[in-house]
Amino acid sequence: MKIDPNSKIDLSAQIAKAIRDGIIAGTLPVDERLPSEAELADQFAVSRPTVREALKRLAAQSLIRTQRGATGGAFVNRLRxxxxxxxxxxxxxxxxxxxxxxxxxxxxxxxxxxxxxxxxxxxxxxxxxxxxxxxxxxxxxxxxxxxxxxxxxxxxxxxxxxxxxxxxxxxxxxxxxxxxxxxxxxxxxxxxxxxxxxxxxxxxxxxxxxxxxxxxxxxxxxxxxxxxxxxxxxxxxxxxxxxxxxxxxx
Amino acid sequence: MKIDPNSKIDLSAQIAKAIRDGIIAGTLPVDERLPSEAELADQFAVSRPTVREALKRLAAQSLIRTQRGATGGAFVNRLRxxxxxxxxxxxxxxxxxxxxxxxxxxxxxxxxxxxxxxxxxxxxxxxxxxxxxxxxxxxxxxxxxxxxxxxxxxxxxxxxxxxxxxxxxxxxxxxxxxxxxxxxxxxxxxxxxxxxxxxxxxxxxxxxxxxxxxxxxxxxxxxxxxxxxxxxxxxxxxxxxxxxxxxxxx
DNA sequence: GACGTTTAATTGTCTGACAAATGAAAATTG
DNA sequence: CAATTTTCATTTGTCAGACAATTAAACGTC
Structure with missing residues (x-):
């Protein structure tokens, strides 16, 4: 999924949509770990705060959960x-x-x-x-x-x-x-x-x-x-x- | 609504909950403008990025919409x-x-x-x-x-x-x-x-x-x-x- | 009064930094 | 060697400050 910096839509909304689409399509299976915020920032060519805003959007919909620490990160949530x-x-x-x-x-x-x-x-x-x-x-x-x-x-x-x-x-x-x-x-x-x-x-x-x-x-x-x-x-x-x-x- | 910095829960999640509760209770009526991000940061005694993460959570649920510019800000959305x-x-x-x-x-x-x-x-x-x-x-x-x-x-x-x-x-x-x-x-x-x-x-x-x-x-x-x-x-x-x-x- | 111009306010984004948590690896000890 | 403790690297959570983009209001000019 490409991100368009010139779009009228927020970058964080575009990134959230890209990840959400991956979850819906099954590309990102349940309990799969997403790349770290720093890696996502690199991949989408945006800053870490922007990535974080995107992840918070997904967390608000219970689509991901986050965990701190060495083996932490954002994981695709099994929606219960x-x-x-x-x-x-x-x-x-x-x-x-x-x-x-x-x-x-x-x-x-x-x-x-x-x-x-x-x-x-x-x-x-x-x-x-x-x-x-x-x-x-x-x-x-x-x-x-x-x-x-x-x-x-x-x-x-x-x-x-x-x-x-x-x-x-x-x-x-x-x-x-x-x-x-x-x-x-x-x-x-x-x-x-x-x-x-x-x-x-x-x-x-x-x-x-x-x-x-x-x-x-x-x-x-x-x-x-x-x-x-x-x-x-x-x-x-x-x-x-x-x-x-x-x-x-x- | 008080924010507890020592809680296990993210500050941005707590802030989002506080605002969401206000919307549900009717304290924040439809089309009401929230304080600016800077003001919210002051009120909750957190930084602006944290406030923004909270607002993005609410935006993900279509509870608010944001608008740039002089008279812009975050507004309580009429959920359609x-x-x-x-x-x-x-x-x-x-x-x-x-x-x-x-x-x-x-x-x-x-x-x-x-x-x-x-x-x-x-x-x-x-x-x-x-x-x-x-x-x-x-x-x-x-x-x-x-x-x-x-x-x-x-x-x-x-x-x-x-x-x-x-x-x-x-x-x-x-x-x-x-x-x-x-x-x-x-x-x-x-x-x-x-x-x-x-x-x-x-x-x-x-x-x-x-x-x-x-x-x-x-x-x-x-x-x-x-x-x-x-x-x-x-x-x-x-x-x-x-x-x-x-x-x-x- | 109509029409540009400036200006102030606000969100969007970036950079860089530090704190806190957490598991893994390394060091220590019995 | 096994068990325990310590150290450390990784990752998220939070902060501070800055600048760009946008927008409407205020201002000035004609």
Missing amino acids: FEDAYGQHVTTSTLLLSMNSVSFETACEARFALERACAPLSAKRRTADHLATMRAETHRQAQPGLSDEAFCASDVAFHRALVDAAGNPVLSYQLAGAVEAMQPLMNMITFTARNRATIVEIHTEIANALDVHNACTTDALLCQLADYTESLGKRVFATHNAAKNDGSAEA | FEDAYGQHVTTSTLLLSMNSVSFETACEARFALERACAPLSAKRRTADHLATMRAETHRQAQPGLSDEAFCASDVAFHRALVDAAGNPVLSYQLAGAVEAMQPLMNMITFTARNRATIVEIHTEIANALDVHNACTTDALLCQLADYTESLGKRVFATHNAAKNDGSAEA
Whole structure:
């Protein structure tokens, strides 16, 4: 890969791209050691700080790891689902907060995705997944629970539901839906929601999964989706009413 | 956010995290200008190269953009779906290639996700989406088409199907499934597949969407999933047979 | 007022240096 | 000879200072 010093693009971005392309193409296999920063600087005919900026870009994407010392250097990282998970959640959260996505759109996407793995979860759920879901449901029924803790427990419940599908690819792809959208919805609807209703649906979902009943699970998720959407509608109606009252008084 | 010079973690990583947290928390709103590199170096009590490494990390995640000149600097970027899309695809591709995901697992996840948006696509597909899908299907029927071009057209077809749901959040979340897994499957099955079979299913999918028939669309996607999986099984059976023969001869 | 020119601010890049970590080789010791 | 300690070379992490390139605002000229 050639580097063009006259390009509009930063040298460090070009170098990062060159190395990234090598990783994607498989030219640089996992755990391969890259040349030292000094050697890379020579190869690309740039200074060491520029090379370092390029390497930091790759490190930010978990594509490489660096190690100091005699046998240290930058190594191609095996990208793990856990590593990608966090980034996916962060990105999804920012996408939602920065792009004025309507509540309905987010809600629709979130439940469509969760319903996608419900049949698999009904088939494959282990005792462990069921135990987690029931423990979280039980926690959600505690009277003194803070809204934050309720939300966290809610996320844990749905995450267990997704993980029950036993498909790591699905779990990863759904991370954004569960861990980014669920808190968003909790934040919007927590004033209007009835915890008992949610706890009841959660309990029934666990029961349906227990007996491997995919149909009922799906129906319950639809019920939860409808309830969430109705909450959202109510909250926004209240907001708008208050806003109109305010402008009328002013 | 405090920076700890004695931490095991790089200063540039700590600084990047501090700024990233500010962006996520909303302390740094979109289009806000960060202090200049020199000012940041002062504030965090580090040198300018260290600050720059931190900023490059953030730039690699599309969280900031930089501009030269008198009124330039680093600005908080509005993370757009298009920007996140590419990264999501890259990450998904690497996850699949680096984690020895079985063909069945990938196939299952891919079709579960696509089926999730089929009902919405059946409801909302525009004439545009239909036209795209039919144009791609027509292209796939051309005799002289290379395998690469067939794969690209295949991706375009499924992308149009997903986009037809009219939900940008869903489109984003499914990017990994369509643009990373579909090529993977094409690469594996291209020796065994029958293009005519795929073209026929694609044609029928477009017809079902045309008349807003969600049920038939879903059934056809299941059919495609089954066909793909059977292809995968056949290919791997052939591989294993060849391998066993080889080891027996050696 | 319109149009060049200068200027100041800011990022991009380079050079050179030193500190810290780390494994390997060499020296030492039993 | 084996085990241990020391030394050392390599590599990343960080710093300081400098200059180039870019850009918009301020200034001056007509």
